[in-house]
Every structure is written in C-alpha cells, then in structure tokens.
Amino acid sequence: MPPASKINMADVARRAGVSMATASRALANHPHVATATRARVLAAAEELAYVVSPEASRLAGGATDRVGVVVPHISRWFFAAMLDGLEAVLRDADLDVLLYHVGDAADRHDFFRRLPARRKVDALVVIGLPVDEPERERLALMGVHIVAAGGQIENYPYVCIDDAAAGRQAVDHLVFLGHRRIGMIATLDPEQPDWPVAPGRTRAYAEALTEAGIPADPALTVTVPWGGVSGADAMSRLLSLRTPPTAVYAHSDEVAFGAVRTLRRAGLRIPEDISVVGIDDHPHAELADLTTVAQPVRRQGELAGRMVLRLLGGEADGDGITVPTRLVVRGSTAPPARRSTWPPARRRPAAR
Known part of the structure; x- marks a missing residue:
C-alpha cells in the first residue's frame, strides 16, 4: 500500500473496483451513484485513510461552507446553549452547521473511524468531548481546522472556563x-x-x-x-x-x-x-x-464561532481563550449553625 501521504483518488477507485469518476462522485455524495457503489467507495477510502485534499476540493467547487460540530449530548442545556451561540455566529457568516451526535462508546468509535473519509466540512468544533491520542490522529487526517469548545484538547485552539x-x-x-x-x-x-x-x-x-x-x-x-x-x-x-x-x-x-x-x-x-x-x-x-x-455558556459558543471564522480567513489564532467565571451568592448558603449536636433534629414537613 502507498504511504498515507501518497494515497490518491486512483488508489481508492482501484480498491473499490470503480472508475476514478465514479469514486469522485461517490466521495462527493453525488445523488446519481448507487447506494452499494457509494458504500464500497467509502469503505475503500476508510481502509486507505484517504482524505479529499482541501485545496483540491476548493478548486473543484469551492469550500463546502459548512462547519461540523461534534457533541456528546444534545438534550442537556449546556450543549444546547453552546450550540446556540456557535450557530448564530456561523449563520451570520453564511456558514451551515453539520451536527454530529456522538453518544455512547460505540457511537464514538464509529464516528472517529468514519470521519477522515468524509470530509464534508471546512472546520470542526468539538464541544465538551475529551479526545484521546488515536482520535486526534483521525482528526488530523481530515486536514481541516479543529476548535475545542467547553474544554481544552491538546494542540487545538479552545474556548472554555478554568x-x-x-x-x-x-x-x-x-x-x-x-x-x-x-x-x-x-x-x-x-x-x-x-x-x-x-x-x-x-x-x-x-x-x-x-x-x-x-x-x-x-x-x-x-x-x-x-x-x-x-x-x-x-x-x-x-x-x-x-x-x-x-x-x-x-x-x-x-x-x-x-x-x-x-x-x-x-x-x-x-x-x-x-x-x-x-x-x-x-x-x-x-x-x-x-x-x-x-x-457564560452561550458566550463561549459565540467565541468559538468567531475563532472558526478567523481560522478560515487565514488568520493565526492563539492557544485559546479562558472565559472567567463568577460566584453568584443566593439563598442556599450561609454560615454553619452553632449547635452542640449534629445532625439537627429532622423536622416534620409542613401540612399542605
């Protein structure tokens, strides 16, 4: 097998047993490619760790104008608020969001296995999901900008709290x-x-x-x-x-x-x-x-979106942004009661 850096469309087509034109259409998700043929081409691309080069993709038809977002949960308020801020910034820049929900360990394994062969985005934002070394290697094969939001991931620009x-x-x-x-x-x-x-x-x-x-x-x-x-x-x-x-x-x-x-x-x-x-x-x-x-959860999403725009615009970005937090004192905390015994006597709930 050729080195990963030398693998090209011809290698994928040869492995899948199709023409280069068919392989290209399958990887571009063209509607006039049979489902079985597309699956065979994608499987071949995954086996070879083939990634469509960003430069070739732009020459062929321009950038995708899409940003991928990976989240471990979609029902929790934290991730929804983060996504809301991120999507608002990207939408204003005429960029679409492609959401990847990575749930349990099986979903996670499948996502990172398939990711490099499906370069459908110009950047990827990972929200609140730690990434280990093998997963970072898979992300690197995509050849796109990676931003971490809601946590720090080694070697990627990030937006988070301390x-x-x-x-x-x-x-x-x-x-x-x-x-x-x-x-x-x-x-x-x-x-x-x-x-x-x-x-x-x-x-x-x-x-x-x-x-x-x-x-x-x-x-x-x-x-x-x-x-x-x-x-x-x-x-x-x-x-x-x-x-x-x-x-x-x-x-x-x-x-x-x-x-x-x-x-x-x-x-x-x-x-x-x-x-x-x-x-x-x-x-x-x-x-x-x-x-x-x-x-400020939504604010972190907005900052991550602006970071993506700077990176796509060719601007260098720093290591990351750490957003400050603040203590909000309400009625659930007070000095400890001064009493000789603990725990205090249980109180009978008031009648309704």
Missing part, C-alpha cells in the same frame, strides 16, 4: 462562611464512564481544603453518574454518615438540584441546617435560589 478556578470559587465560599465539614458530589458521564467530568473541579476541592487546613475525609466525597437523580442519591449517602457535612459542593447545578430535593424530603432547612453550592448557573438556578458559580 474548571479548577470555578471549583475554588465554590469551595472557598463555603470555607469563608466557616464550614469545616464540606461534602463533595463529583460526577461521571454515564455514557463515557472512562472520562471524568471536569477533573479540575475535583482538584479544586482538595486544594481548597488543604490550604484552609481542613483534614480530608474520603467519606465526604461521593462520585455518581451525572444527573439530578444521582445527585439526590449522593446526598442520601452523605446524610447517612455518622457526622454528615454542614455544606455540600456539587460539580453541577443539576446535581445540586437533586441534593436539595433529598434535603427537603429529610426535613432539613437550606441553608440553616446545611448549605449547598453548585457550578454553571443553570437556567433554573435562580428560581431554585441556588448559590452557584456562573459560566
């Missing part, structure tokens, strides 16, 4: 209020369990306690799949401790919402009996009166 700094804002707030027994609800992505969600938020917890001279207690850390129900279950586990925490730091607001539900069902008052803080400033956080660390 998760460790956001975590410090949350935990330092609890320490400042006087809490010494602080629980943490950390999360994993249930569809990508090998990838921790925002590891900087976990690191921030340990660093904040160490700097405050607070001994670490492993029992105060609970790691669960991301989601409100999981947050509720985690809070139940923390309340079952002989000495429960006086405050809880949740990795996300959705997880914090679940923790709040458990506390209220247990008859505990927030924040008089226990404080809760989250991260993200979910659209419902204000209604829930939840103290949180806000990040």
Whole structure:
C-alpha cells in the first residue's frame, strides 16, 4: 500500500473496483451513484485513510461552507446553549452547521473511524468531548481546522472556563462562611464512564481544603453518574454518615438540584441546617435560589464561532481563550449553625 501521504483518488477507485469518476462522485455524495457503489467507495477510502485534499476540493467547487460540530449530548442545556451561540455566529457568516451526535462508546468509535473519509466540512468544533491520542490522529487526517469548545484538547485552539478556578470559587465560599465539614458530589458521564467530568473541579476541592487546613475525609466525597437523580442519591449517602457535612459542593447545578430535593424530603432547612453550592448557573438556578458559580455558556459558543471564522480567513489564532467565571451568592448558603449536636433534629414537613 502507498504511504498515507501518497494515497490518491486512483488508489481508492482501484480498491473499490470503480472508475476514478465514479469514486469522485461517490466521495462527493453525488445523488446519481448507487447506494452499494457509494458504500464500497467509502469503505475503500476508510481502509486507505484517504482524505479529499482541501485545496483540491476548493478548486473543484469551492469550500463546502459548512462547519461540523461534534457533541456528546444534545438534550442537556449546556450543549444546547453552546450550540446556540456557535450557530448564530456561523449563520451570520453564511456558514451551515453539520451536527454530529456522538453518544455512547460505540457511537464514538464509529464516528472517529468514519470521519477522515468524509470530509464534508471546512472546520470542526468539538464541544465538551475529551479526545484521546488515536482520535486526534483521525482528526488530523481530515486536514481541516479543529476548535475545542467547553474544554481544552491538546494542540487545538479552545474556548472554555478554568474548571479548577470555578471549583475554588465554590469551595472557598463555603470555607469563608466557616464550614469545616464540606461534602463533595463529583460526577461521571454515564455514557463515557472512562472520562471524568471536569477533573479540575475535583482538584479544586482538595486544594481548597488543604490550604484552609481542613483534614480530608474520603467519606465526604461521593462520585455518581451525572444527573439530578444521582445527585439526590449522593446526598442520601452523605446524610447517612455518622457526622454528615454542614455544606455540600456539587460539580453541577443539576446535581445540586437533586441534593436539595433529598434535603427537603429529610426535613432539613437550606441553608440553616446545611448549605449547598453548585457550578454553571443553570437556567433554573435562580428560581431554585441556588448559590452557584456562573459560566457564560452561550458566550463561549459565540467565541468559538468567531475563532472558526478567523481560522478560515487565514488568520493565526492563539492557544485559546479562558472565559472567567463568577460566584453568584443566593439563598442556599450561609454560615454553619452553632449547635452542640449534629445532625439537627429532622423536622416534620409542613401540612399542605
């Protein structure tokens, strides 16, 4: 087989047993190519790791005027808000968005396997999805600009927040209020369990306690799949401790919402009996009166879109943009209650 850099359309056509014209039409997704023939050509291109050169594509018919966007979730508000900001900027520049939803591990493997042979875009934006070395190699075969949004990926321009700094804002707030027994609800992505969600938020917890001279207690850390129900279950586990925490730091607001539900069902008052803080400033956080660390999600999407436009315009871009976060203090946090016993007596829910 010729070296990857020497593979051309003739090699793909030969492998698929078709003419070069047919191979070209199949790779361009021409409507007058039989489904079976197109599948054979695509399979041959994938086997050879053949990628249509961007220069040849432009000479043949110009740029695609499309930007690919890869997301692990499409129903969560974070990804929807990020995509909203990104799409608005690209739409104003007359660029279309081609959305790739990479769900579980099987979807992810299939996506990266097929990606190089299907160069249908001029750039690719990866939102909130860690990428390992073999996947980076597949991305490189596309020969297009790659931008990471909602997280950092090695060697690519990025737009994100500093998760460790956001975590410090949350935990330092609890320490400042006087809490010494602080629980943490950390999360994993249930569809990508090998990838921790925002590891900087976990690191921030340990660093904040160490700097405050607070001994670490492993029992105060609970790691669960991301989601409100999981947050509720985690809070139940923390309340079952002989000495429960006086405050809880949740990795996300959705997880914090679940923790709040458990506390209220247990008859505990927030924040008089226990404080809760989250991260993200979910659209419902204000209604829930939840103290949180806000990040401008839609704004990050807009910045990623502008970064794509600069790259497509031939401008050099820096390593990335780190967007600042801010602590938003609401009614779910307060100094710990001064009482000789803990936990406080459970209160009977008020009659409705």
